[in-house]
Amino acid sequence: MEIATQAIEGGFVDPVFDAQTVFRAVMDAMARPGTLQPLPVFARPPAPLSATAGAIALALCDNDTPIWLDLVLQAPAAVKSWLGFHTGAPLAHTPADAHFALIATPAEMMALDGFSQGTQDYPDRSTTLILQVSDLVSGAPLLLEGPGIETTVTIAPAQMPRHFVEQWKQNNQRFPRGVDIILATPEGVACLPRTTRIKTMEA
């Protein structure tokens, strides 16, 4: 397909209600960390941007929110032009300038502290990371606790960043600064806000 056509096709069919449905799933996932909030396919972005990650970008990004793309997403022009056409969001020059970061290969991503952490005065000025993972069951299990979780919950997202448990512990220690993670799977979304702690499992 022509790049120009690829950029135009595949947005929300019903922008108002699709955006609301996607947002509610992300909101519920953020409020209940570690739970999978199912989402049907709303967007058909060009590969390697996944349908779920693309739908989240359409629901939350606009010309106020610079986006940072990882190397795999930066490579094809189609992804940039699709996001540009549908959201109007500019691309961030550095990860630290980004409001949202789209990451297709989390296992190879840069360190979490390379993104904007917010400031002590304005901890909300941090990057929200949208990680494309294939599922929440085939990776290393993470036992989660914190606000939004009644006791504990376990998820095992695949293709997570290197030394994730250690990196996440450091992210917790920066509170109220820190990044929040949205995991985009083909079935739906799950979130790890900065308040969620990973309990170290007994060996």
Add this chain to the structure above:
Amino acid sequence: MTAQPTDIATYNFAYLDEQTKRMIRRAILKGIAIPGYQVPFASREMPMPYGWGTGGVQVTASIIGPDDVLKVIDQGADDTTNAVSIRAFFKKVANVAVTTETAKATIIQTRHRIPEHPLTSGQVLVYQVPIPEPLRFLEPRETETRKMHALEEYGLMHVKLYEDIARHGRIATTYAYPVKVEGRYVMDPSPTPKFDNPKMHRSPALQLFGAGREKRIYALPPFTDVVSLDFEDHPFEVQTFDQPCALCAAENVYLDEVILDDHGDHMFVCSDTDHCEKRREQGRRGDLAPETMEPTQ
């Protein structure tokens, strides 16, 4: 959009334009991620004056979908001006189902009460907040209160509560009683009576707070620790009432005083009208309940 022009006003769904909704939605997500922190947002003018719940209305408009069931209360009542007009507003601009029953609602917008009926997982409670900054009356400068939150410097609030004790012999704050969220941020629970503070602690429902004039959104995810500030020798206590509701005989609920005549006669009735009506339908009767029940509108 698929709305028929005949039964819905010609606004975008839920009144706000899509870019405004995205901006508010991003603020809500940050608020949930940093419980108790007040996220600044670009509050819009709404077709109602400041102080009538413009913050709560903007939050509700940004999260509501066509499948939601909305309940609106004003001081616990479903039938007062503010509640009736906001409910009518969302019926008109979003065409959503509305209810007065706490258990049936998916979104409850509230002005200064938490319903007596326990909230459940999946419900969202949206508060209308006039002054979101708990330190504002102690320190008027925003630059200073921001620094105090950043440094977790809340000594001033404890001094204020101590001065209450020195002056009145007890903590005299009865509403907007400050709470500490997850051991970090001190938060204003909006002017709810302190009676409702314990209901915020580890509530299974998501709680969102919107302050339109002050342009702040904050949130409490479900199962979040919310502790009312107090001292070891002056522990936090809620209001108690020495008589039950005069209409439904409910105890351990928050009561309003109603003046009956100009001779000083008065009665105490449930502030939560839905709770009171439900109990009367079940045949519970207080001292001043009418002999036959009037049909409710």
